[in-house]
Amino acid sequence: MELWYTDKHTEDVRFSVKVKRQLASHKSEIQQIDILDTCGFGRVLVLDGELMITEKDEFIYHEMLTHVPMAVHPNVETVLVVGGGDGGTVRELAKYPSIREIDLVEADKEVVTLSSIHLPFTACKLRDPRVRLHFEDGLRFVRGKKDAYDLIIVDCPDPYGPAEGLFTREFYGNCCNALKEDGILINQHESPFYAAHQTSVKNAHAHIAIEFPVSTVYQCHIPSYPSGHWLFGFASLKYDPVRDLDAARWNALGIAARYYNTDLHRGAFALPNYVKELLNR
Amino acid sequence: MPGHKGGRMNPELPEYYGRLCMSLDVNSMKPLDNLGHPVGVIRDAQALAAEAFGADHAFFMVNGTTSAVQTMIWTTCGRGEKIIMPRNVHRSAINALVINGAIPVYVNPGRNARLGIPLGMGVEDVQRAIEQHPDAKAILVNNPTYYGVCSDLETIVSIAHAAGMKVLADEAHGTHFYFSDRLPVSGMAAGCDMAAVSLHKTGGSLTQSSILLSRNTVNPDYVRQMITLTQSTSANYLLLSSLDLARRHLHFHGREVYEKTIAFAEYAREEINRLGGYYAFGPEICNGDTCFAFDLTKLSVHTRDIGQAGIEVYDLLRDDYGIQIEFGDVGNILAIISAGDRRMDVERLISALAEIKRLHRKDPVGLFDHEYIDPDVAMTPEAAFVAQKETVPLRASLGRVAGEFVMSYPPGIPILAPGERVTPDILEHIEFTKAKGCFMTGPLDMALNNLQVVVS
Ligand SMILES: Cc1ncc(COP(=O)(O)O)c(C=O)c1O
Numbered sequence: 001m002e003l004w005y006t007d008k009h010t011e012d013v014r015f016s017v018k019v020k021r022q023l024a025s026h027k028s029e030i031q032q033i034d035i036l037d038t039c040g041f042g043r044v045l046v047l048d049g050e051l052m053i054t055e056k057d058e059f060i061y062h063e064m065l066t067h068v069p070m071a072v073h074p075n076v077e078t079v080l081v082v083g084g085g086d087g088g089t090v091r092e093l094a095k096y097p098s099i100r101e102i103d104l105v106e107a108d109k110e111v112v113t114l115s116s117i118h119l120p121f122t123a124c125k126l127r128d129p130r131v132r133l134h135f136e137d138g139l140r141f142v143r144g145k146k147d148a149y150d151l152i153i154v155d156c157p158d159p160y161g162p163a164e165g166l167f168t169r170e171f172y173g174n175c176c177n178a179l180k181e182d183g184i185l186i187n188q189h190e191s192p193f194y195a196a197h198q199t200s201v202k203n204a205h206a207h208i209a210i211e212f213p214v215s216t217v218y219q220c221h222i223p224s225y226p227s228g229h230w231l232f233g234f235a236s237l238k239y240d241p242v243r244d245l246d247a248a249r250w251n252a253l254g255i256a257a258r259y260y261n262t263d264l265h266r267g268a269f270a271l272p273n274y275v276k277e278l279l280n281r
Numbered sequence: 282m283p284g285h286k287g288g289r290m291n292p293e294l295p296e297y298y299g300r301l302c303m304s305l306d307v308n309s310m311k312p313l314d315n316l317g318h319p320v321g322v323i324r325d326a327q328a329l330a331a332e333a334f335g336a337d338h339a340f341f342m343v344n345g346t347t348s349a350v351q352t353m354i355w356t357t358c359g360r361g362e363k364i365i366m367p368r369n370v371h372r373s374a375i376n377a378l379v380i381n382g383a384i385p386v387y388v389n390p391g392r393n394a395r396l397g398i399p400l401g402m403g404v405e406d407v408q409r410a411i412e413q414h415p416d417a418k419a420i421l422v423n424n425p426t427y428y429g430v431c432s433d434l435e436t437i438v439s440i441a442h443a444a445g446m447k448v449l450a451d452e453a454h455g456t457h458f459y460f461s462d463r464l465p466v467s468g469m470a471a472g473c474d475m476a477a478v479s480l481h482k483t484g485g486s487l488t489q490s491s492i493l494l495s496r497n498t499v500n501p502d503y504v505r506q507m508i509t510l511t512q513s514t515s516a517n518y519l520l521l522s523s524l525d526l527a528r529r530h531l532h533f534h535g536r537e538v539y540e541k542t543i544a545f546a547e548y549a550r551e552e553i554n555r556l557g558g559y560y561a562f563g564p565e566i567c568n569g570d571t572c573f574a575f576d577l578t579k580l581s582v583h584t585r586d587i588g589q590a591g592i593e594v595y596d597l598l599r600d601d602y603g604i605q606i607e608f609g610d611v612g613n614i615l616a617i618i619s620a621g622d623r624r625m626d627v628e629r630l631i632s633a634l635a636e637i638k639r640l641h642r643k644d645p646v647g648l649f650d651h652e653y654i655d656p657d658v659a660m661t662p663e664a665a666f667v668a669q670k671e672t673v674p675l676r677a678s679l680g681r682v683a684g685e686f687v688m689s690y691p692p693g694i695p696i697l698a699p700g701e702r703v704t705p706d707i708l709e710h711i712e713f714t715k716a717k718g719c720f721m722t723g724p725l726d727m728a729l730n731n732l733q734v735v736v737s
Contacts, residue, residue, distance in 0.1 A: 139628040140552070143635045165625040170602050170633040177639055 005036055005044065007051040009226035010196045015051070017041050017224075023118045028110035030162055035118045041224055043119055045086055047111070048161055053086055054224045055121055060259045062088035062122070064220045064232060067260040068268070069151050069184040070096060071250035072239050076150040077101070080178065082138040082166060083188075084155035085111035087123035094125040095255050102131045103149075105142075107162065109135040139165045145178035152179060154187035159200050167200060169207035172235075176211045182238040189217055192275045193227030201231060205279050208235045216241065217279065218268040220259070231275070242269050283308055305518050316341060316516040317509045326525045333532045334459050334478065335469045336494035338501040340508060341524050343516040346453045347373040348508070349477030349493040351380070353449040354421070355507045356475065356499060358383040363417035365410045367432075368656055369399040371451060372688055372723070374421055375662050375698045382663040386414050389655055390426075391571025396562060396583050397612040399694075400571040401425075401432030404440070411444045419447040424455050424468050424476075427608075427615065427692040429579030430572045434471040442472070447499065450476040456484035457578055460535030463543060465574035474498045483578070483619060485538075486527035490520040538620040542578045545627050546618045549580050552631045558587040558638045580616045582634070584609075588643025591615075592717045594634075597641065602633040608692055611714065615692075657702040660735065665700035669736045672725070675711070678703045681734035686723030689714050695723070703734070 003019040017038045024035040034046040042055025053061065066089055070076060077100045081089050085106035093102055104126070106112055112133065115123040125131065134141055138156070152175050159167040166187075175185050185208070190201045209215040212235035222230045234241045247262035271279075288295035288303040295303045307313060314321035323341065330339035342349045350373040358364045360382035366374060367390040378385055388410050391400040401423065411417065420441045425431045434450070441448045450468030452458065456478050458467035468476030476494040480486040495504055531538070553561040560583040564575040584594045595609025606616040616630060659682045660668070670684035680703060687697040696714070697707055711729070715721055721729045 137624070137628050139625075139632045143556075143632045162625065165629050165632075168602065168629055168632075170629060170636045173636040173639070174632050177635075 005038065005046070005051075007046075007224075008049075010194045013194070013226070015224065015226070017044070017054075024114050026110060026114060028108050030108045030110075033108075033110055033114055035114060043121075044224075045111075045115065045119060047157055050157065050161075051224060052157060053088060053119075053122065055119075057223050058086075058088050058122060060220055060222050061225075061230070062092050063257050063260040064218075064268070065089055065153055065155060065186055065188070066092035067250070067255070067257060068218060068232070068234065068241065068265060069153075069186050071246065071262060071265055072236075072241055072244050073150055073182070073184055074246065074249070078149045078151075079103070080105065080142070080145075080149045080152045082142065082152065082154045082156060083107075083163065084153070086115045086119055087112070087126045089153055089155045090128070090131055091122055091125040094128045094130070096253070100130060102128070103134060103141075104131060105134045105136060105138050107135070107137050137165075139168075139171055139174065142171065142174040142178050145174075147180050148178050150180055150183055152183065152185045154185070156188055158190065158197075159204075167204050167207075169210065172208050172211045176237070179237065183236065184239060185212065185233070185235040187233040187235075189231040189233040191225060191227045191230055192278050193229045197226065198278055202278055204233065208233055211235070213237060214240055216269065217271065217275070219271065219275070220268060234269075242266055302519065305522060307518055308515050313518065316343065316521065317505075317512065317514055323521065326521075326528075329532075330492055330524070330528045331494065333528050334492070334494050335467070336476070337497045338495045338504070340493040340495075340504065341516075341521055342491040342493055342508070342512075343489065343520045344512060345373075345489050346451075346477050346479040346482075346491040347371075347376075348511060349491050350374050350421075350451055350453075351377040351511070352493055352504060352507045353451075353475045353477055354378065354383065354419070355381055355510070356504050357419040357447045357449065359418075363414050364419050364421060365407065365414065365417050365446070366421040367399075367402045367423060369426060369694050370421060370423065371453065372686060372693050372695055374451065375686070375695060378662045379666045379699060380663070382661065383418075384661050385658070386410055386417060387656060387658065391568075393566055393572070396560075396566070397585075398428050398430075398581075398610075399426065400430045400568075401573065402437070403570045404433050404436050405570075407432075407437050408440055411440060411446065415444060417446055419449055419474075421449045421451060422468075422473075424450040424452050424458070424471075424473075425465060425574075425576045425579075427454060427694070428581050428613070429454070429576030430566075431465040431574040431576065433570065433573040434466055434468070434473070438472040447474040449473065452476050453479040454482060454576070454579075456480055456482065456531075457535075457539045457542070458576075460531055461539045461543070464539070464576060464578070469494055469496070472496075475504075480524055480527050483617065484527045484531060485619075485621075487520050487523035490524045490527075492524060492528075539578065541620045542618055545620075545622060545624075546578050546580045549616075549618065549627050549631060553582055553634060556631070556635050556638060558642065559584060559634060560586065578618060580618050582614050582616075583612055584614060585612045585645050587638050587641070588645045589637070589641055590717045592714075592719050593641075594637055596718060597637050598630075598633055602629070602636070604630055604633055606630070610689070610692065610719070611717070656698070657704060658700055659702050660700035662699045665735050670733045671736050672731045672733055675730060675732050676708065678732040678734050679705065679708060681737070684733040684735050685725060687711055687721065687729065687732070688723050689719035690722045693722075697723075703732070 591609035
């Protein structure tokens with residue numbers, strides 16, 4: 001017998017992976033959490049039926065969320081991660097000695113609990129002494145902060161479920177208020193490829209552009225995500241992501257990365273025409 | 282059978298609405314009973330509704346709570362007879378008087394000075410009105426007002442009944458009172474003779490459906506006759522069945538539904554008050570009289586202290602944040618929270634208010650600070666409405682008797698009603714409300730540059 005997990009990329013396009021066994025299946029107050037061990041992609045975290053991360057390609061996603069802003073901002077000490085209960089983003093951040101405090105705000109405590117048991121490759125740094133875990137709603141946490149962070153990373157699922165609030169103008173505005181005056185906001189920005197997701201890409205970009213003087217997107221390739229072509233948002237009150245890249249400083253840190261490097265950094269901001277059109281429309 | 286014959290006449294109908302919806306749109310079939318003369322399934326459904334709401338009789342209404350309010354008034358007061366009511370009634374109540382020629386005796390609802398909102402009727406004021414107008418036939422009470430404020434209904438019922446007057450409750454915003462111990466007393470439980478209950482507002486039925494409740498102190502057959510005066514003979518079964526479904530859901534799950542609603546509203550109040558600048562008011566505004574009880578499910582927020590009129594915050598929420606709330610007036614916004622909301626919707630509203638304060642905060646000076654204006658009633662609403670009238674520019678109406686309504690909608694409470702004299706206060710209020718972008722309704726001139734006044 002073969003057991004397959006299928007992620008619906010759109011109504012008409014699906015992505016399937018063969019399952020060795022199911023490691024966890026749990027209904028939390030917020031969502032259905034499943035963790036699978038698969039043949040091609042290793043361990044996979046699934047929330048409400050949707051693929052979140054896989055052991056095989058999560059490094060691409062998490063490295064691109066963190067190293068891009070870290071190579072631009074000269075001195076990041078305080079970081080807020082919204083979502084990211086699997087711990088992957090925190091794992092990358094923990095590589096920087098300059099960072100003093102990492103607040104991780106995850107609405108669903110059970111995601112952290114189950115990740116700690118079954119996804120040690122991402123959850124490994126959640127017990128770092130610099131990390132503080134907050135199990136509450138992201139919107140609620142952020143609106144109470146002012147001038148508090150050098151970097152905010154929004155590491156959340158698609159806007160079609162509990163994370164919808166993290167794609168709104170009020171949330172980005174609250175983030176702007178929570179950042180220091182030279183702070184950077186990075187967000188998971190969906191895929192521009194399928195028509196079904198284009199509205200959220202466009203709206204998210206429009207909302208961020210209202211609140212931040214510098215606002216653009218960058219891209220990478222994540223094989224298990226819809227279309228593979230993925231975007232992140234870079235927004236800042238001060239820094240330009242390419243002009244203010246300090247490659248020498250970042251390379252001198254000697255941080256181990258499997259996907260990110262400072263040449264790729266520049267290239268990631270060079271966008272295909274259809275993406276430019278989508279954002280400017 | 283409607284002419285579309287189950288949608289076969291125009292395939293776009295079933296395509297758009299779905300087959301089930303079309304199959305419910307039927308009419309004039311014996312087994313489906315007749316709303317104007319219910320002897321079968323509608324009678325049974327109404328009996329179940331009466332039981333669920335603790336009434337002796339229930340009438341399904343398909344023309345909104347407007348028709349329920351009108352029926353209550355027409356059933357109890359005729360031409361030239363008096364009805365005691367607070368001035369902050371919904372337009373449907375005064376409209377009922379325009380049509381049947383009954384005479385309003387207005388009781389000044391108290392006012393909360395800080396919030397600039399009208400409250401309920403004080404018991405002593407009602408007592409005085411009863412003594413001055415012992416011939417009045419009925420008293421109409423908002424239970425609650427749009428803002429969630431309740432009068433001391435049980436005491437009002439007892440003094441009214443002692444004087445031989447009927448008590449009518451406008452419960453357009455009070456459906457939930459019937460299904461919780463933590464909310465103000467419901468009209469039927471307080472002993473009212475009739476109550477108009479907007480199931481479509483907080484009870485979960487389809488828009489325009491409503492229920493009229495009555496006790497055996499009024500003749501139910503006479504009520505039915507009054508209803509049929511203006512009711513369509515082709516009542517829509519989507520509306521009717523939604524009333525039955527809503528009644529069923531409330532009967533079995535109403536308590537948990539409203540517990541959840543109360544929890545949402547209390548959480549939102551606490552968080553909004555923590556933001557500073559806003560005042561999300563709650564039961565602490567109770568004063569034992571004109572605000573005897575407060576509806577905990579209401580989320581009203583006073584916005585004046587951030588220098589923004591409620592209507593401005595209402596517009597910003599919709600235009601900049603895609604959040605639609607119920608209404609904004611001069612000093613407040615009102616959001617209707619329901620169990621249909623998700624936690625995230627509540628969080629979004631709070632966060633958007635935080636943003637509006639951060640980006641739009643101004644000095645509060647210069648905001649008009651009162652909502653209630655004591656009316657100077659020169660003629661009955663009906664006499665003014667049917668009198669010979671002339672159109673004059675708004676400013677020139679000062680001192681004249683209005684021949685038509687002016688209100689901002691929502692909430693649809695008249696600033697000026699037919700028969701009332703136009704005072705400087707009223708003109709100022711109209712102009713301010715207009716300038717702030719409220720939706721002004723009522724007058725012949727939809728732009729409200731002119732007003733119809735009675736020819737003297
Ligand atoms: C107090 C009050 N009574 C009656 C009504 C009329 O209800 P409907 O719109 O269902 O006709 C309303 C509606 O806004 C109202 O607020």
